[in-house]
Amino acid sequence: KKHQVELKFCEQIVSKLFNKKHATFAYPFLHPVDPVALNIPNYHKIIKKPMDFTTIQANLKSSQYANAKEFLLDARQVFLNCYKFNPTTDNVYRMGKQTEELFDSLWKE
Ligand SMILES: Cc1ccc(Nc2c(-c3ccc(O)cc3)nc3c(C)cccn23)cc1
Numbered sequence: 001k002k003h004q005v006e007l008k009f010c011e012q013i014v015s016k017l018f019n020k021k022h023a024t025f026a027y028p029f030l031h032p033v034d035p036v037a038l039n040i041p042n043y044h045k046i047i048k049k050p051m052d053f054t055t056i057q058a059n060l061k062s063s064q065y066a067n068a069k070e071f072l073l074d075a076r077q078v079f080l081n082c083y084k085f086n087p088t089t090d091n092v093y094r095m096g097k098q099t100e101e102l103f104d105s106l107w108k109e
Contacts, residue, residue, distance in 0.1 A: 003066065003067045003068070006067065006068040007060060007063075007065060007067070007068060007071065009068070010060060010065070010068055010071045011057070011060045011061075013103070013106045013107060014053055014056055014057050014060065015057070016106055017029075017030065017053055017099070017102065017103065017106075018030060018053070022099070022102060025094075025095040025098040025099055026095070026098075026099045026102070028082070028092050028095055028096075029052055029053055029078050029079075029082065029095075029096065029099050030052060030053050030054060031052055031053075031054050032050060032052045032054065032055060033047070033050055033052065033081075040085075043085065046084065046085055047081045047084065047085055049077055049081070050081065051074050051077040051078045051081060052078060053075075053078065055074075056071070056074050056075060056078075059071075059074065072107075075103060079096055079099070079100045079103075082095075082096035083096060
C-alpha cells in the first residue's frame with residue numbers, strides 16, 4: 001500500500017515534466033533518443049542504458065517499479081546519459097541540468 005502511494009506521487013512528478021511550460025528545456029528527455037534522427041550513430045556505443053520520461057511513464061503505468069527508489073534510478077539514468085553523451089558546452093547538457101533541477105524541486109515538494 002505504502003509503495004502504491006509513493007508510486008502515484010512519482011506518476012504526478014513525471015506528468016508535470018510534460019507540462020508545456022517546461023517544454024523549451026525538457027523536450028530532449030521526454031522521448032527516447034533517436035540516434036538516426038539526431039545523426040548520432042555512436043549513441044548506443046556510449047550509452048548502455050538509454051532512458052527517457054515516456055519510457056518511465058509507461059513503466060509506472062505497467063507497474064514495472066516495486067517502489068519509488070527503482071523509479072528514481074531510471075529518472076537519474078536520463079540525466080546521467082545526458083551528461084555522459086553531451087559535451088558540457090552543448091545546449092542539451094544545460095537543458096539536462098535545468099530539467100534535473102526541476103525534477104529535484106518536484107521530488108522535494
Ligand atoms: C550532434 C548532436 C549532439 C548532441 C545531441 N544531443 C541531443 C539530445 C540528447 C538527449 C539526451 C541524451 O542522452 C543524448 C542526446 N537530444 C537532442 C535533441 C532533442 C535535439 C538536438 C540535440 N539533441 C544531438 C546531436
